[in-house]
Amino acid sequence: MKIPEGEYKVGTDEDYYVRSGVWSAPGCHGSGCGVILHVKDGKMIGIEGDEKNPITKGRLCARCLDMVEYQNHPDRILYPMKRNPADRGKDRWERISWDEAYDLIEENTKKVREKSGTNNAVLTLGGTGREATMFYPVISFADFQSANVAAPISGDSCYGPRCMVANYLFGSGYPEIDSAMFFPDSYDDPRYERPEYIIVWGSNPLVSNPAGYFGHQIVDLMKRGTKLIVVDPQVTWMGSRAEYRLCLRPGTDAALALGMLNVIIEEDIYDHGFVENWCFGLDELAERVKEYTPEEVEKITWVPADQIRAAARAFATAGGTGRNCSIFMGVAMEMQIDAISDIQAVLYLMAITGNIDVPGGNILGPRASFTGRWRYDQIKWVDPNDVAHRIGWEKVPMERSALSNVQSDSILPELELPDDERTVRMIWFNSCNALVCMPAEPQRWIESCLKMDFNVVQDLFMTPTAMALCDLFLPVATFPEHDGVVQVHYGRHTPYLAAEIKACEYGETKSDLQVAFELGKRMNPEAWKDWDSLEKFMDDQIAPTGLTFDELRHKGLHHQENFHYKKYELGELRDDGQPGFDTVTGMIELYSLQFEAWDEDPLPFHTPSPYSSEANPEYAEKYPLVLTTGGRKYSQFHSEWHQIKSLRQIDPWPVMTINPETAEKYNITEGDWVEVFNHLGTCRLKAHLALTIRPGMVHSTHGWWFPEQDGEAPNYFGAFKSNINTLLPNGTIGRLFTGAPYKSMMCDVRRVKGLDQD
Amino acid sequence: MSKNALLINFQYCSGCHSCEIACRNHLGIGPDKWGIKLTQVEPFEAHEDDWEWDYIPVPTKLCNQCQDLVKAGEKPACVRHCQAFCMEYGTVEEMAVRADKLGAKTAIFLS
Numbered sequence: 001m002k003i004p005e006g007e008y009k010v011g012t013d014e015d016y017y018v019r020s021g022v023w024s025a026p027g028c029h030g031s032g033c034g035v036i037l038h039v040k041d042g043k044m045i046g047i048e049g050d051e052k053n054p055i056t057k058g059r060l061c062a063r064c065l066d067m068v069e070y071q072n073h074p075d076r077i078l079y080p081m082k083r084n085p086a087d088r089g090k091d092r093w094e095r096i097s098w099d100e101a102y103d104l105i106e107e108n109t110k111k112v113r114e115k116s117g118t119n120n121a122v123l124t125l126g127g128t129g130r131e132a133t134m135f136y137p138v139i140s141f142a143d144f145q146s147a148n149v150a151a152p153i154s155g156d157s158c159y160g161p162r163c164m165v166a167n168y169l170f171g172s173g174y175p176e177i178d179s180a181m182f183f184p185d186s187y188d189d190p191r192y193e194r195p196e197y198i199i200v201w202g203s204n205p206l207v208s209n210p211a212g213y214f215g216h217q218i219v220d221l222m223k224r225g226t227k228l229i230v231v232d233p234q235v236t237w238m239g240s241r242a243e244y245r246l247c248l249r250p251g252t253d254a255a256l257a258l259g260m261l262n263v264i265i266e267e268d269i270y271d272h273g274f275v276e277n278w279c280f281g282l283d284e285l286a287e288r289v290k291e292y293t294p295e296e297v298e299k300i301t302w303v304p305a306d307q308i309r310a311a312a313r314a315f316a317t318a319g320g321t322g323r324n325c326s327i328f329m330g331v332a333m334e335m336q337i338d339a340i341s342d343i344q345a346v347l348y349l350m351a352i353t354g355n356i357d358v359p360g361g362n363i364l365g366p367r368a369s370f371t372g373r374w375r376y377d378q379i380k381w382v383d384p385n386d387v388a389h390r391i392g393w394e395k396v397p398m399e400r401s402a403l404s405n406v407q408s409d410s411i412l413p414e415l416e417l418p419d420d421e422r423t424v425r426m427i428w429f430n431s432c433n434a435l436v437c438m439p440a441e442p443q444r445w446i447e448s449c450l451k452m453d454f455n456v457v458q459d460l461f462m463t464p465t466a467m468a469l470c471d472l473f474l475p476v477a478t479f480p481e482h483d484g485v486v487q488v489h490y491g492r493h494t495p496y497l498a499a500e501i502k503a504c505e506y507g508e509t510k511s512d513l514q515v516a517f518e519l520g521k522r523m524n525p526e527a528w529k530d531w532d533s534l535e536k537f538m539d540d541q542i543a544p545t546g547l548t549f550d551e552l553r554h555k556g557l558h559h560q561e562n563f564h565y566k567k568y569e570l571g572e573l574r575d576d577g578q579p580g581f582d583t584v585t586g587m588i589e590l591y592s593l594q595f596e597a598w599d600e601d602p603l604p605f606h607t608p609s610p611y612s613s614e615a616n617p618e619y620a621e622k623y624p625l626v627l628t629t630g631g632r633k634y635s636q637f638h639s640e641w642h643q644i645k646s647l648r649q650i651d652p653w654p655v656m657t658i659n660p661e662t663a664e665k666y667n668i669t670e671g672d673w674v675e676v677f678n679h680l681g682t683c684r685l686k687a688h689l690a691l692t693i694r695p696g697m698v699h700s701t702h703g704w705w706f707p708e709q710d711g712e713a714p715n716y717f718g719a720f721k722s723n724i725n726t727l728l729p730n731g732t733i734g735r736l737f738t739g740a741p742y743k744s745m746m747c748d749v750r751r752v753k754g755l756d757q758d
Numbered sequence: 759m760s761k762n763a764l765l766i767n768f769q770y771c772s773g774c775h776s777c778e779i780a781c782r783n784h785l786g787i788g789p790d791k792w793g794i795k796l797t798q799v800e801p802f803e804a805h806e807d808d809w810e811w812d813y814i815p816v817p818t819k820l821c822n823q824c825q826d827l828v829k830a831g832e833k834p835a836c837v838r839h840c841q842a843f844c845m846e847y848g849t850v851e852e853m854a855v856r857a858d859k860l861g862a863k864t865a866i867f868l869s
Contacts, residue, residue, distance in 0.1 A: 046783070049839050058833075059841045065779040206772045206841070216841040219770055223843075237772055240801060240811040634774050645789045646782070650775055692801050692809075 001036050001048070006554050008501055015040045019050055021498030021557060022064060023486045024512075025460055025476045027129035027431070027637045031214040032486035032498025032557060033060060035067075039504045044071045044480055053557060054186050055214050055496075062634050066646050071478055071506070075461055075643060075707070078507020081473040088450060089468055089713030098508060102522055104472055108454035109144065109523070112425035115453070120386050123148040123411070123424045125432040128158060129637060130476075131500075132431035132458070132512040133490055134371045137404065139430060141378035142527040143520040147390035148424060150405040152432065154440040155733035155740030157334035159211060160405075163492055164738070165343040167367055168594045171582030172573060173492040175350060175362035177326040179217040181488075181495040182363070182563040187224065191565070194221050195360035196323035197243070197315050199229040201346055202253060203330020204236055208632040210330060212488030218328070227319075229311050231256065232332075233628055234657070234699060235692035244311040247694065250628045251336040251609035251744030252301040256308070257345030258604060259297030262289040263312035264352060270316065271354025278568060278580070279351055281591025281602075288603040300606060300614075302694075316353050324360040325353065332743050335630075337732070339739030341604035344592070348604070351588045357566050364573060365493050367582075371541050372491015376404045381527050391424070396737050409731045409740075412441070415448035422451075427469075429457040430512070435464045435719050437639040437703045440728035440740065443681060443720065458515065461643060464719035467711045475509045482511035483549065485538055497542060498557045499549070513537070600735060609744040610732055611678075623678045623746040625662070629724050630702040630742060639703035654704040654722040656685035656749070659695040663687065666749055673754050676700060678747045681726025684755050698749065700724040721755060760849040761868055762823055764834070765856055766815060769863035770844040773798065773813035777836035777845065784824060784835040793820040794836050815845070817869040823847070 003010055003019040010017050018037045023030035034053025038046030047067045051058035063070075070076075080101040081093040096104075112121040122144040126136030128151065140149035151158065166175055177198060183189035198218060205215035218238070222228065228242035231253065239245040248256050264270050265286050275282055294305035301308075315325050327350055333342050355361035368376070379387065392410025414424055427449060434449070435442050449455065449469045457463075457470040466473055484500035510518070513534060520528040531537040538549040545558055552558055564570055571577045580586035584593045596602040613620035635647040642648060656674055668674055672687045676698065685700055693699055702725070706718035720726065727747055733740050752758050775796055782788035794817045801811035815836065817823075824834035828847070832838070837845045846856055850868065857864040 048780075048783075048835075051838070057843075058838045059843065060776060060780070060839050061841060062775045062779050065776055065783060065839060068783070206774065216772070216774075216843075219772060219842045219844075223770060235801060235809055235811075237811060237813075240809040241769075245807070245809075646779055649789055690801065691803065692811075 001038070003036060008553055008556065018501055018503035019556060020480070020501040020503065021053070021486050022479055023484060023500055024130040024132070025478050026063070026070060027127070027640050028063070029129050029210050029212050030131065030486050031055060031209060031212050031488060032496065033064060033214065034058070034556070035060065035064060037480050037503045042504060044068060044504050054184055055181060055217070059216065061209070062647060062650070063637060063641060066644055067480070069644050069646060070641070071480060073643065076506070077459070077461060077473060077475045078509055079475060080508065083471050085454065085471045088471070089716070091467070091712055093473065098510070101472060101474060102519065105456060105519065106522060108426060112453055115425055116423045118386055118389070118423060119144060119146045119383065120148050120390060120423050122146045122426045122428060123150070123391070124428045124430055125434060126151045126430045127432040127438060127638070130431045130512060131484055134375050134487070135512045135516040136430040137375045138378050139428065139516050139519065142381045143516060143523045145381050145383070145524055147379070147382045147387045148406055150408050150411060152408045152411055152434060152439045154409055154728065154730055154742070155334070155339065155738055156405065156408050157339060157738065157740045157742060158331055159334070161334045161339045161738045162329055162343050165340060166347060168592055169344065169347055169583070169589050170364060172364040173367045174211070174489050175347070175364055176213060176489065176493045177328050178360050178363050179221060182559060184559050187220065191359065193323060193359040194224050194226050195326045196318035196321045197227050197229055197325040199231060199315060199325070199327040200238055201231045201327055201329050202332025203328055204232070204238065204632055205328060205330070206238065207634055208330070211490070229315060233694070233697065234631070243314065244307060246303045246307060246311060248301040248303050250626055250697070251612065251741060252606065253333060253336060254338055254341040254345050254604055255292065255297050255300040255606040256303060257342065257349055258289050258292035258606065259294050259301070259308045260312035260315070261285070261345060261348055261352070262292045263294060263309050264316045264349070265289055267313070269313065270352040274354030274356070275352055278587050279590050280585040280587040281589055282352070284591040285348065285603060288605070292606070315349065324355050324358045326350070326355055326360060326362045334739060335742035336744050337609050337734045337739050337741055338607040340735050341607065345604040348590055351590065356588070357568060359565060363493070364567060368491050369494055370487050370491045370497070370544070371485070372487060372494070374541065378527065379404055381524060407737045408439070409733055409737070412444055412448060412730050415451070416444070419451070425453045427452050427455045429455065429465055429470065431458065433459070433463045433465045433639045435468060435716065436705045436723055436725070439730070440725055441680065441730040442723060442725050444730065458512070461707065462711060463639070464705050464711070464716040468713065468716050468719070474515060475507060477509035477511045477514070480504055481506055481509050482514065483534065483538065483553070484511060484513060485542055485549070485552070494560065496557055496559045497545065497552060499552045501553055607734070609741050611741055611746045612744065620746055623748045624696070625747050625749060626697040627676065627700065627727065627745040627747040628697065628743045629700045629745070631699055633701070636703065639705060642705065643707040653686040654684070654701045655688050657688050657690050657693050657699040659691065659693050659697070660689045661695045662698070663689050666751065668749070668751050673752050674749050675752050676727065676747045676749045678727050678745065680729060683724045683727060684722050684752065698747065760851060762848065763850045763853045764817055764823070764837070764867045764869070765846040765853040766865045766867070767844040767860050767863065768812050768814045768865060770842040771813040771815065772842050774841045776839045776841050777815045780835040780839035781821070784827070785820060787820065791820060792818055794818065812863065814865060817867050819869070821869040823869060
C-alpha cells in the first residue's frame with residue numbers, strides 16, 4: 001500500500017490504511033520504525049513496513065510483524081479493573097470505569113499521604129522501552145508530587161550511567177555511532193562517510209535495537225565495507241562476521257579497555273591533534289594505563305594479549321584507510337561492578353583516537369532535549385523537603401543520581417521497614433513487571449510489596465506483578481491506539497522525531513501520556529494548566545522543531561535541521577557558544593575533575609567482580625560456574641510477548657547455554673531441564689549446548705514467566721520457576737551507586753527431570 | 759519463458775525471523791505452517807578463531823512468490839521486510855548475475 005507524501009491516511013471510513021512510526025506499547029526502544037497499518041471495521045487486520053522511512057526503509061522486526069496477533073489477542077485487557085486488596089493473588093478482578101479508577105487513586109493517595117505525613121508515600125516504578133520512560137518521572141514529580149521514583153534495576157545499571165559519565169567527561173548527551181541517522185538521504189548524503197571499524201561493546205544491537213537505534217543499520221554498514229570488533233563473552237552472530245572477537249571474562253570490560261588504551265598510548269598511535277587541542281589530562285591517563293599491559297590484561301580478561309594489540313591498533317589506525325571509527329555501547333557495560341571505570345575507559349578510546357563528532361565516529365549532541373529534559377524539570381513540583389528525604393537520601397547525594405531517580409538498591413530496605421517506620425505505602429507500577437524483570441532478589445520484592453496499602457499497575461496483559469500485588473489495573477494503549485511522539489534515545493541523542501499515529505480504538509485503553517495528563521489534571525492541575533489537550537501538549541513538546549504535532553503527523557518523520565560534525569569547533573556544544581566541550585575545563589576530561597571533587601578516583605581502573613574466583617575464591621569453589629544473563633532474543637522484549645504464539649514458537653522455553661565440555665561433566669545433554677542455583681535462589685532452564693560459550697561459563701535468559709500457567713497465588717504464572725533474577729543480589733553495587741553484577745555472577749547447575757519435576 | 763527466483767545473500771542473514779512472519783502475514787497461514795522457513799548451520803570453529811555460522815531462509819512449497827504483490831510493482835513480503843536487506847527477487851538470469859557479483863554465501867531458490 002502506498003501512502004502519498006504529506007498524507008498519513010488513505011481509504012474509506014471503514015477500510016483504511018494509516019502510516020505511522022513505532023514506539024510503544026508494546027515495549028520497544030522506539031526507533032520510529034515506519035509501518036503501514038490496515039484497519040477494517042474498527043479492527044487492525046494488517047501491518048507492513050513503510051519503504052519511505054529513511055531508517056527502516058520498509059523492513060520490520062518479528063515483533064512489529066506480529067502486531068496483529070498482539071493487537072487482537074483475547075487476553076488483552078481493555079478496561080480498567082479493580083480488586084479488593086484482600087484478594088491479591090486471586091483472579092477476582094472487576095471491571096470499572098476510568099472515573100472510578102481515578103477516584104480510587106485519589107482516595108488512596110490521600111490516605112497514604114496522611115498515614116506517612118508526606119507525599120513520598122507514593123513510589124512510582126518505571127521500566128524501559130515504553131514511551132512511559134518519558135512519563136513515569138512526570139507521574140511521580142508532577143502528579144503525585146513525590147520524590148520517590150525509580151526504574152528499579154540494581155545499581156541503576158541500565159543506560160543512565162552511560163549518559164551520566166558522558167555528561168561528566170564530554171559534557172554532552174549520549175555518544176551514538178554515526179550511521180547517517182541525521183540525514184534524510186541516509187548513507188547517500190555527501191557529508192557521510194562510513195566507519196572503517198565499529199567496536200560493538202557489550203551489546204547485541206541487531207536483536208535489541210537499544211535506546212532507539214535500529215540495529216540492522218550496522219549490517220547496512222558491514223555491506224558497505226565496515227568491519228567489526230565485537231566485545232562479548234560469547235561468540236555472537238555479529239562476532240562470527242567480525243575481524244576481531246574479544247571474548248572476555250564477564251565483568252572485566254574496564255581492564256580490556258585499559259589494555260587497549262595502553263597499546264594506543266604506548267605505541268603512540270593516538271590522534272595527537274585532537275588530544276592536544278581538545279583533551280585534558282593525557283599525562284595522567286598515560287600514567288594510569290602503564291600497568292595495564294596486554295599481558296597483564298590477558299590474565300584478568302582471558303583475552304589473548306596479541307588480540308588486544310591487534311584490535312587496538314586496528315581501531316586506532318583504521319587500518320590506515322583514513323576513515324574514522326566508532327564504538328557501539330551496550331547495557332553489559334553497566335551490568336558489572338565498576339560500571340563507571342568501564343564506561344569511562346571506553347569513552348576514552350573514542351576520545352584519544354579523535355573519533356568524536358566526525359563522520360563515522362561517535363556523534364555528540366545536547367545532554368537532553370524535548371521531553372527528555374522536560375520530564376526531569378518536573379521535580380520542581382516536589383517539596384524540597386520531600387526531595388531531601390527521598391528513599392536512600394542518607395547515602396546517596398542527589399547530584400550523583402543518573403536520572404533524578406532514587407537509587408534502586410535503597411528501595412528494598414525502605415519497603416522492608418516495619419509499618420510504623422516506613423514511608424512508602426503505595427506503589428504505582430507504571431511500566432515494570434517487577435517480579436520477573438529488573439529488580440534483583442524478586443523473592444524479597446513480592447513479600448515487601450504485599451505490605452503496601454494500595455498498588456496500581458498499568459499494563460496490557462495480566463502479569464505476575466499485577467496478579468500478585470495490585471488492586472487497580474489500568475489498560476495501556478498500543479501504539480496503533482494512540483498519538484505520540486517518538487524521541488530516539490529519549491532526547492539524549494535525537495537525530496529525528498517521528499509521529500505515532502492513532503489508527504484504531506480498542507476498549508478504553510489509554511496511553512502513558514494520557515494517563516499522566518488526566519491524573520495530573522485531577523491531582524495537581526497547576527502542573528498541567530498550560531495545556532487543555534494532549535495535542536496541545538505535544539505541540540509544545542516539539543515546538544523547537546517549528547512543527548505542530550499535526551504537521552509532524554503529516555510529515556511522518558522530521559530530521560533535526562542544521563546538523564554539523566565537529567560541533568566542538570563551531571561552539572555548538574556549549575551554552576555560552578564558545579568552541580569546546582561543556583565541561584569544567586572546556587575540554588574532554590581524560591582525568592575527571594568532577595570525580596576528583598567527589599573524592600573518587602579521577603581515572604578508570606579494574607575491580608574484580610565481587611562474585612568471581614578473583615575476588616572470592618571460597619564462593620567460586622562452592623559455585624564454580626561463571627554466570628552471565630540476559631542475552632536478548634528476537635522473539636521477546638524483556639518479559640513481554642510470551643503469550644504471542646508465533647514468537648513463543650521461536651523461543652518456547654527459558655534457556656541455559658553451556659559448552660558441551662562442561663555439559664558432559666554435569667551429565668547434561670541437549671534439551672535437558674536443569675536448575676542453576678547459588679546462595680540466593682534457583683532457576684529452571686532448558687540446556688542448549690553451544691561451542692560459542694567457553695567452558696566453565698553458562699548463560700541464562702531473563703524475564704521469563706509462563707502466561708499459559710495458573711496465574712493465581714502461589715504459582716503466579718510460574719514467575720519464580722525460571723527467574724534468573726532470584727540468583728542476583730540486591731545492594732552489591734559499584735562506585736557512585738552504579739553498576740551491579742547482572743552479567744557476572746556465579747552459580748552451579750544440576751540436571752532435573754522437568755520444569756516442575758526433580 | 760524465464761522462471762523467477764529468490765536470492766539470499768546469507769553472508770548477512772542475521773536469523774531475525776522477519777521473513778517467516780512477513781510471509782505468514784501475507785499468505786494468512788501459521789503458526790503451524792511456513793511459506794519460508796529459517797534454517798541454521800549452527801556455529802563451529804572452521805579454522806582457529808574463524809567461525810562458521812549461517813542462517814539461511816528456505817522457501818517451502820507454500821511460497822507463491824507473492825505474485826499479487828509483484829504484479830502490483832511491490833516486493834515479495836519476505837524481501838521487503840528482511841532486516842538485513844539480504845534477499846532479492848527477479849528472473850533466474852538476473853539473480854545469477856547478482857549472485858556472481860555477491861560471491862560466496864549466496865543461494866538462489868526457485869519455487
